[in-house]
Every structure is written in structure tokens, then in C-alpha cells.
Amino acid sequence: MLGRILLLTVLALLSLPNECYPDGLYFLTTASGVVYQTYCDMTTAGGGWTLVASVHENNLYGKCTVGDRWSSEQGSTPDRPDGEGTWANTRTFGTAEGATSDDFKNPGYYDIVGEDVSVWHVPNDTPLKHWNCKSILRYHTETKFLPNYGGNLYQLFKRLPVRFNAGACPANNGPSIPIVYDEGDTGTTSNLYSPNARAEFTPGFITFRVFNHEKAAMAMCSGVKPTGCNTEHVRMTYCMIIRIVQ
Amino acid sequence: MLGRILLLTVLALLSLPNECYPDGLYFLTTASGVVYQTYCDMTTAGGGWTLVASVHENNLYGKCTVGDRWSSEQGSTPDRPDGEGTWANTRTFGTAEGATSDDFKNPGYYDIVGEDVSVWHVPNDTPLKHWNCKSILRYHTETKFLPNYGGNLYQLFKRLPVRFNAGACPANNGPSIPIVYDEGDTGTTSNLYSPNARAEFTPGFITFRVFNHEKAAMAMCSGVKPTGCNTEHVRMTYCMIIRIVQ
Amino acid sequence: MLGRILLLTVLALLSLPNECYPDGLYFLTTASGVVYQTYCDMTTAGGGWTLVASVHENNLYGKCTVGDRWSSEQGSTPDRPDGEGTWANTRTFGTAEGATSDDFKNPGYYDIVGEDVSVWHVPNDTPLKHWNCKSILRYHTETKFLPNYGGNLYQLFKRLPVRFNAGACPANNGPSIPIVYDEGDTGTTSNLYSPNARAEFTPGFITFRVFNHEKAAMAMCSGVKPTGCNTEHVRMTYCMIIRIVQ
Numbered sequence: 162m163l164g165r166i167l168l169l170t171v172l173a174l175l176s177l178p179n180e181c182y183p184d185g186l187y188f189l190t191t192a193s194g195v196v197y198q199t200y201c202d203m204t205t206a207g208g209g210w211t212l213v214a215s216v217h218e219n220n221l222y223g224k225c226t227v228g229d230r231w232s233s234e235q236g237s238t239p240d241r242p243d244g245e246g247t248w249a250n251t252r253t254f255g256t257a258e259g260a261t262s263d264d265f266k267n268p269g270y271y272d273i274v275g276e277d278v279s280v281w282h283v284p285n286d287t288p289l290k291h292w293n294c295k296s297i298l299r300y301h302t303e304t305k306f307l308p309n310y311g312g313n314l315y316q317l318f319k320r321l322p323v324r325f326n327a328g329a330c331p332a333n334n335g336p337s338i339p340i341v342y343d344e345g346d347t348g349t350t351s352n353l354y355s356p357n358a359r360a361e362f363t364p365g366f367i368t369f370r371v372f373n374h375e376k377a378a379m380a381m382c383s384g385v386k387p388t389g390c391n392t393e394h395v396r397m398t399y400c401m402i403i404r405i406v407q
Numbered sequence: 408m409l410g411r412i413l414l415l416t417v418l419a420l421l422s423l424p425n426e427c428y429p430d431g432l433y434f435l436t437t438a439s440g441v442v443y444q445t446y447c448d449m450t451t452a453g454g455g456w457t458l459v460a461s462v463h464e465n466n467l468y469g470k471c472t473v474g475d476r477w478s479s480e481q482g483s484t485p486d487r488p489d490g491e492g493t494w495a496n497t498r499t500f501g502t503a504e505g506a507t508s509d510d511f512k513n514p515g516y517y518d519i520v521g522e523d524v525s526v527w528h529v530p531n532d533t534p535l536k537h538w539n540c541k542s543i544l545r546y547h548t549e550t551k552f553l554p555n556y557g558g559n560l561y562q563l564f565k566r567l568p569v570r571f572n573a574g575a576c577p578a579n580n581g582p583s584i585p586i587v588y589d590e591g592d593t594g595t596t597s598n599l600y601s602p603n604a605r606a607e608f609t610p611g612f613i614t615f616r617v618f619n620h621e622k623a624a625m626a627m628c629s630g631v632k633p634t635g636c637n638t639e640h641v642r643m644t645y646c647m648i649i650r651i652v653q
Numbered sequence: 654m655l656g657r658i659l660l661l662t663v664l665a666l667l668s669l670p671n672e673c674y675p676d677g678l679y680f681l682t683t684a685s686g687v688v689y690q691t692y693c694d695m696t697t698a699g700g701g702w703t704l705v706a707s708v709h710e711n712n713l714y715g716k717c718t719v720g721d722r723w724s725s726e727q728g729s730t731p732d733r734p735d736g737e738g739t740w741a742n743t744r745t746f747g748t749a750e751g752a753t754s755d756d757f758k759n760p761g762y763y764d765i766v767g768e769d770v771s772v773w774h775v776p777n778d779t780p781l782k783h784w785n786c787k788s789i790l791r792y793h794t795e796t797k798f799l800p801n802y803g804g805n806l807y808q809l810f811k812r813l814p815v816r817f818n819a820g821a822c823p824a825n826n827g828p829s830i831p832i833v834y835d836e837g838d839t840g841t842t843s844n845l846y847s848p849n850a851r852a853e854f855t856p857g858f859i860t861f862r863v864f865n866h867e868k869a870a871m872a873m874c875s876g877v878k879p880t881g882c883n884t885e886h887v888r889m890t891y892c893m894i895i896r897i898v899q
Contacts, residue, residue, distance in 0.1 A: 186440040194678040250754035262496035286496045432686040508742035
């Protein structure tokens with residue numbers, strides 16, 4: 162199944178208790194008054210999860226091409242060590258209902274103050290009503306780690322920039338947060354990867370801002386904790402978001 | 408006038424009786440609760456037409472370049488036989504009022520259940536209030552064929568994938584639906600093309616999912632029914648949406 | 654500080670008295686019924702300014718690449734003398750809150766009838782609530798010149814096309830409108846540029862549709878009036894929006 166995960170959409174959800182009720186689409190309003198519509202999950206671990214972003218791999222064979230709004234749409238060059246800067250700015254794009262067919266980022270990404278993160282791995286082009294049942298992996302953190310990093314991914318990546326050469330592996334890697342599985346388990350996670358790739362990580366974590374030997378920065382290794390600094394060798398497998406500048 | 412049609416925007420409208428009233432912009436809500444704003448036409452053939460998409464040719468000289476969201480923004484390669492997959496997914500983009508200056512696709516594309524299809528050929532950058540009077544061709548089907556294909560273009564292209572090598576010409580071409588003209592006629596349609604191109608089609612139809620000898624798939628040949636399998640030779644004329652992978 | 658201005662976002666605001674009240678985000682409706690949300694400034698010169706667009710330089714080293722929606726996302730070629738045509742069409746993109754991290758253009762750009770123009774130079778990625786205090790330059794016109802050009806930038810650039818070879822320098826350059834500074838002054842403006850560049854302009858103006866010796870057209874030279882026709886030599890400094898086709 163090597164590479165299969167790249168066909169999946171990652172839905173990053175932030176905890177937002179008491180904001181949503183049944184599963185489905187809701188209108189929310191930011192602190193500054195922006196109104197937006199997104200998906201809320203009220204069933205996982207007591208509910209309160211709000212979809213703030215999806216990462217969609219539209220081309221397994223293209224890296225840093227048009228449509229890669231989370232990394233770079235203009236290739237990787239030394240001139241742009243931050244790529245698009247999407248992880249730490251307020252640019253938004255896409256729609257909740259199109260989140261499995263396109264990248265998605267809404268104002269909740271920078272506006273919501275949350276405690277934990279949930280990730281769903283959903284096959285490309287799955288309709289919204291089937292996200293839950295069709296997901297291949299679903300898991301969430303329970304350590305309430307987000308407030309230590311500003312309460313959301315926008316603030317976390319302000320503190321831990323996804324920037325070439327902003328640090329070294331392993332000293333400057335961000336936190337590895339243990340996860341609780343809602344669909345699948347550590348075995349399922351490992352089975353998504355090739356035997357070679359499995360030697361490079363421990364399943365059961367979300368790891369943020371990971372460097373490799375080449376000083377490239379990855380925003381997230383979702384589902385795993387790297388055990389070395391060779392993430393570039395398996396970058397198309399368990400560390401989905403990578404930007405290499407060399 | 409060879410090639411002139413490529414400067415036109417195609418507005419694909421689905422029948423939606425009793426949903427709209429005067430011509431103009433309306434707010435609609437999908438089954439899952441997505442709210443969007445689009446144009447409705449209440450004058451053509453009794454009305455009830457809702458704009459769900461426009462196809463905008465932003466560069467006559469560029470094929471499969473940035474902005475070609477209906478085909479491929481990353482060129483044509485064997486790695487991506489479906490291109491962007493736009494015809495059969497829930498990704499949306501653009502706005503109704505910008506539909507003659509940019510590609511447009513709204514949630515109605517996959518949400519509305521319709522009976523017939525209408526197409527308007529409108530010159531680039533025409534303001535919304537002049538779409539009707541400035542259109543070069545307007546026509547619609549009356550056979551109520553859409554329910555046989557799922558009720559909308561999203562479902563139709565799920566059944567008839569716009570994918571390289573998904574079938575052969577002419578055996579696997581989709582249906583050619585006869586049209587009724589609201590502006591122009593079969594002569595107007597033919598006159599849009601060069602004498603050579605005219606030998607390759609019969610005007611008076613919308614034809615869906617057309618293959619050519621090279622196994623490339625076109626989503627629509629709007630206004631015509633191909634009579635052969637050389638659509639690649641006139642692809643910039645009467646078959647606007649083409650994706651070649653070879 | 655050569656080149657520093659290129660990192661800034663330009664917020665073009667049109668005068669709209671009595672439409673907005675405190676500074677912040679508002680819902681507005683166009684003549685045709687489009688509803689959109691944008692920022693209004695009620696403090697500058699009596700207020701009434703509505704944000705209609707921002708120009709964001711996402712790559713100092715890339716020209717006419719993906720993300721350059723105001724010029725061309727497909728490079729500069731003789732085939733496309735108008736580039737994307739964004740200055741004179743109704744295509745919209747981006748969000749008000751993301752305007753310092755992405756290009757932004759809303760329906761107010763073509764719908765609002767205004768009298769004057771204000772421009773804010775704000776560093777990239779500045780949050781909305783800090784736009785005012787973090788701006789490096791803020792200035793506005795007071796001559797009520799816009800009605801002479803149709804009342805907004807859309808109409809102005811219909812009359813003064815930003816098109817290669819549509820005119821010659823200096824005979825066909827558009828108007829240079831004097832500005833009043835709200836943050837900074839003519840010295841601050843000049844200090845943004847290199848000594849060599851300073852010889853090419855007089856600060857204290859917004860100049861529209863400027864040609865150079867090579868017949869390239871720039872939409873705006875914001876903050877300055879060119880004194881010659883060598884704007885291409887300093888194009889990355891005081892004339893931000895340039896499109897070269899040769």
C-alpha cells in the first residue's frame with residue numbers, strides 16, 4: 162500500500178466544545194466578524210470538533226505545483242524558505258463540502274481557540290455525508306496541548322515556523338502528541354506504509370514541524386513520530402506536508 | 408470566425424422549475440445546508456434555469472495551464488488521466504457575477520436535481536446584466552434526459568468519466584442530446600467554425616464525454632454532435648473542453 | 654531599503670461616505686444583489702473608506718507566476734497583452750481578513766461608485782486589527798477625480814486599459830493625482846527607494862496606467878509620479894504592478 166495515504170485527504174479538526182450540535186455544516190463567526198460555514202463533528206469523544214482545514218494531494222507525481230497551497234505552488238527555491246506561508250497566515254481557500262476534492266482552510270484555522278487536534282484520513286472525492294464512514298483512519302489528541310502553543314495551528318506554526326533551515330533534526334523538531342484512535346489503530350497506521358518506511362517512525366502520534374537531515378521542514382507527520390532524520394526518504398508516505406529548499 | 412468561440416464563456420444551466428422567480432441572483436441552499444448565490448433565468452422556455460457553472464477560456468494559446476480548472480492546471484500527463492477531476496467532484500470556485508471573467512462552479516452543480524441543460528455562449532467579460540442580450544448562442548435540451556444520468560452533470564460524469572483511455576471512439580461516446588435554439592440556429596453554430604471543422608460535426612446537439620482517436624476524453628461538445636473521431640483536429644473550435652494524455 | 658515596498662500589501666480603498674460606521678468588517682450588497690464582507694475605515698479624513706482590493710507580492714523573485722492575479726499567472730507573452738485582465742473585469746478572489754497574505758478583490762471594486770482613492774502599505778501577514786498601526790504609508794486623494802473616470806477602478810481601467818502597447822510614454826500615461834498623507838510623508842516615500850530610483854519619480858501622487866519605453870503598461874505607480882519613461886528599471890520599487898510583454 163506504499164503511497165496510498167497520499168490519495169487521502171487530511172481533515173484537521175480543532176476542539177471546540179459547546180459550539181456545535183448535530184454533525185454537519187454550521188455557520189460560525191470569528192472575533193472580527195467574519196462569517197463562514199464549516200463542518201462540525203459532535204460524535205467523536207463527546208464532540209465539539211470543528212473542521213478548519215483539509216490538505217488535498219491533487220497530484221501524486223507533482224510536488225510544489227499548482228494546487229499545493231499548503232506547501233508551495235511555485236516550486237521550491239532558496240528565495241522562498243517559507244513557501245506559501247499558509248500554515249502561519251490568514252489566507253483562506255476552498256469550501257467544507259469540497260474539502261476532499263481540494264485544499265480547504267477557513268477562518269477557524271486562525272480564529273478558534275482549541276485544546277486538541279483530530280485528523281481524519283478520507284479518500285479523495287468522498288462526499289461530505291460519507292466522510293465518517295469512509296475514513297481510513299481517524300484519531301485525536303487528548304492532552305490539551307494546544308493552549309501551550311497559542312490555541313490553534315496558526316499560532317503553533319507562528320511559534321514553530323515551517324521554514325527551510327529554521328532548525329535542525331532532531332533538536333528543533335516540534336512536539337509529538339500521543340493520539341487516541343477512533344477508526345483504525347497503530348497497526349492500521351503502520352500498514353499504510355512500506356516495510357522500509359516503517360523503520361523510520363513509531364505510530365500513535367501527531368508530530369509537528371519536523372526537520373530532516375537536509376534541513377527541510379515538514380508541517381506535520383500525521384499519525385506517527387519520526388525516529389530518525391531521514392523523513393525525506395519517506396516523505397511521500399507518512400509526512401505529507403513537506404517543503405524542500407536546497 | 409475560426410476560433411472565436413473560444414473567447415466565449417459557456418454557462419451551463421440546469422433546469423430547476425419553481426425555484427427562482429425574476430431573472431437575477433438568488434440565494435440557494437443545498438441538501439447538506441451549504442448556502443450559495445447564483446443566477447437564475449426565468450424567461451427561457453418557461454424559466455427555472457439555475458446557473459451552476461461557467462467554463463472560461465482565459466488563454467487561447469495556453470492549454471492545461473493555470474486557470475484551466477475544468478481540464479488541468481498542471482499540463483497533461485499520463486500520471487493524471489482524470490486531470491483535475493472537476494467534472495465529477497464537489498470542488499467549487501468563482502462567483503456568478505464573475506462567471507464571464509473566470510471559471511465558475513457552485514454547489515448546485517452536484518446538488519440540484521434537474522431535467523435538462525441549457526448553454527449560453529457569452530463573450531468574455533460581459534457584465535451579468537448583459538449576458539442574455541450579448542450572448543452569441545443560447546440553446547437548451549427538452550428531452551428530460553438528465554434523470555437517466557443521475558439528475559445533474561456531477562452524476563452524469565461519474566457515470567461517464569472524462570478520463571484518458573476510459574473508452575474508445577465512437578463506441579463509448581456519451582449521449583448526443585438534441586437542442587432547441589433560443590438565440591441563433593444551426594447555421595449560426597456552423598458559421599462559428601472553419602469550413603474544415605464543419606465536416607466533423609452536425610450542429611443542433613449537446614454531446615457528452617466524447618473520445619477521439621488518441622483516446623483523449625472531452626467533457627462536452629456543446630452545440631454539435633461529432634460525426635467522426637478526429638475531434639482533436641478541431642478541438643479549439645467546437646469541442647471546448649479537452650484533455651489529452653498520451 | 655531598496656525593494657522593501659514589494660513586501661508590503663497595498664490596500665486600495667474607495668470613498669464611500671455614510672455606508673460604514675466604526676472601523677471593521679461589514680456586509681455590503683451590490684446593485685445586482687451580491688452580498689460580500691469587507692473592511693471599512695471610518696477614521697481617515699472623516700471616514701467612509703471601503704476596502705475593495707489588495708495587491709500582495711507573494712514572491713519577490715517571481716514575476717507573472719502563480720498567485721500574481723493582478724498581472725499574469727501565466728508569464729508575459731505577446732499572445733496575452735492584457736494579462737489576466739483583472740483590473741477591468743468582475744472576477745473576484747481572496748478575503749478581507751486574508752488581504753495581507755493573499756491578493757484580494759471584492760465586488761465593491763466594480764460596484765461601488767466612489768470619489769477618491771486611499772492606499773495603505775501594510776507589511777505582509779499583518780493581522781486585520783493591526784493594519785492601521787502597522788502600516789508604513791497611508792495616503793489618500795482629495796480631488797474627487799474618480800467620477801471623471803466612471804467612479805471606480807474597474808471603470809477607470811476600462812477607459813485606460815492596462816495593456817501592452819495600448820499607448821506610449823509619456824503621452825498616454827493616465828492621471829497623476831496628488832495625495833494627502835495619513836501616515837508618512839514624501840520623505841518617507843522617497844526613503845523607501847534607492848538613490849537611483851529616486852531620480853525617476855516625484856513623490857506625493859498616485860499615477861494610473863503608466864507606460865514605459867518598452868510599451869509595457871503598469872496599472873498604478875502608488876505614491877509617486879514618474880518623471881521619465883524608465884519605469885522598467887525601477888519596476889520592483891515604486892511601480893508595483895507591471896506587466897511586460899515584448
